[in-house]
Amino acid sequence: MPKPLPASSVFTARALVKTYGEGDTAVHALRGVDLDIVRGEFVVLLGASGSGKSTLLNILGGLDTATSGSAQWTHDGQAHELIGAGDTELTRYRREHVGFVFQFYNLIPSLTAEENVALVTDLADDPMAPADALALVGLAARKHHFVSQLSGGEQQRVAIARAIAKRPAVLLCDEPTGALDCATGIMVLQAIERVNRELGTTTVVITHNAPIADMADRVLRLADGRIVDSLVNAHKVPASTLSW
Ligand SMILES: Nc1ncnc2c1ncn2[C@@H]1O[C@H](COP(=O)(O)OP(=O)(O)O)[C@@H](O)[C@H]1O
Ligand SMILES: [Mg+2]
Numbered sequence: 001m002p003k004p005l006p007a008s009s010v011f012t013a014r015a016l017v018k019t020y021g022e023g024d025t026a027v028h029a030l031r032g033v034d035l036d037i038v039r040g041e042f043v044v045l046l047g048a049s050g051s052g053k054s055t056l057l058n059i060l061g062g063l064d065t066a067t068s069g070s071a072q073w074t075h076d077g078q079a080h081e082l083i084g085a086g087d088t089e090l091t092r093y094r095r096e097h098v099g100f101v102f103q104f105y106n107l108i109p110s111l112t113a114e115e116n117v118a119l120v121t122d123l124a125d126d127p128m129a130p131a132d133a134l135a136l137v138g139l140a141a142r143k144h145h146f147v148s149q150l151s152g153g154e155q156q157r158v159a160i161a162r163a164i165a166k167r168p169a170v171l172l173c174d175e176p177t178g179a180l181d182c183a184t185g186i187m188v189l190q191a192i193e194r195v196n197r198e199l200g201t202t203t204v205v206i207t208h209n210a211p212i213a214d215m216a217d218r219v220l221r222l223a224d225g226r227i228v229d230s231l232v233n234a235h236k237v238p239a240s241t242l243s244w
Contacts (some may be wrong), residue, residue: 008072009200010170011060016069016083018225019053029055030066031225038097038111038239042236044127044213046239047222053206054174056222059083061098062090062205066119073097075169096125099171101192103178105155107128107147113158116142117165136198142205152220153184156190164195171195173205175210175216182244187237190216194218237241 004139018030029052037043045053058064059071071082075097082090089235107116114130117234121127129137134143137157147155156176163171164168173192177185193215205212211220214237221229 006213009036009072010037010041011035011071011073011126012079013056013060013071013239014069016059016071018052018059018064028225030141033067033222033225033227035220035227037202039202040196040200041202042193042215042217044203044216044219045204045222046208046210046213046219049208051222052225053222054192056175057172057204057206058137060170061100062093063100065090073170074168095123096166097169098195099165099166099168101156101171101173101176102161104158105147105152107155107158107162109146109148112144112146113139113150113154113161116147117162118159119125120162123152123166126167128165128167130161130165133161136164137196138187151184153180153187156180156188160188160191160195164199164201165200167199171203174204175208177207177209182242185209185244186239187240190243210242211242214242215239 013035016030016033020027033056047053056173059066066083071084072079078209088222113134117130121130131143134140137160139154139157141241142154176190180188192203195201216233219231220227
């Protein structure tokens with residue numbers, strides 16, 4: 001029997017293992033990860049390149065599955081096991097409940113900011129208006145601009161607006177500032193911070209910039225496929241004060 005979950009748990013992973021390939025060429029991306037993330041929490045995931053951060057995030061987001069172990073996602077008091085779930089179930093989970101932000105924005109350059117967000121809200125059940133999502137990330141004045149007319153930081157904020165406009169339960173960000181300079185990256189982090197605070201979206205951000213950890217409620221450090229450290233920030237700081 002699994003242990004009872006804390007009431008507000010959103011993700012609970014136990015003994016999560018991910019191995020790519022077999023035999024001599026096997027790569028052990030995750031070697032037994034235990035993890036609990038609670039509703040509304042802002043978690044930063046740190047770790048060297050190759051330590052398993054993206055693999056873990058992709059499993060939590062239903063983009064990939066594990067070799068063994070358990071990863072439960074709890075919504076409306078119902079726990080759903082992601083490991084072993086079918087493609088249809090995972091696709092639905094991703095579409096309805098997960099917002100993703102990656103290092104590269106993957107926007108459609110020939111559409112405006114608002115049209116890019118509308119591509120997602122047109123498919124969602126109870127979305128925000130695209131203009132409201134753009135306002136939340138500080139781009140109200142840019143909604144009619146084509147993506148090709150926006151800076152990298154603005155494009156990433158459009159990507160955040162697109163990710164959150166469907167009001168997902170969780171926002172998963174893999175190196176969202178990886179392609180940006182510090183000043184621009186801070187504006188992107190402020191947008192993520194505001195979404196977490198104002199919408200209560202449970203948020204996980206992967207970064208290799210250690211100072212970004214200061215804005216988290218909790219910092220998890222991965223090394224060689226294991227969580228080696230979990231630290232609660234007694235005083236988390238606003239993204240605006242960070243530098244790296
Ligand atoms: N599709 C894949 N096939 C084989 N090995 C992979 C694949 N994806 C990731 N890996 C390996 O798994 C390990 C963890 O990768 P990853 O989760 O991307 O790490 P991080 O995001 O921390 O840089 C690395 O050794 C990486 O090379
Ligand atoms: Mg990665």
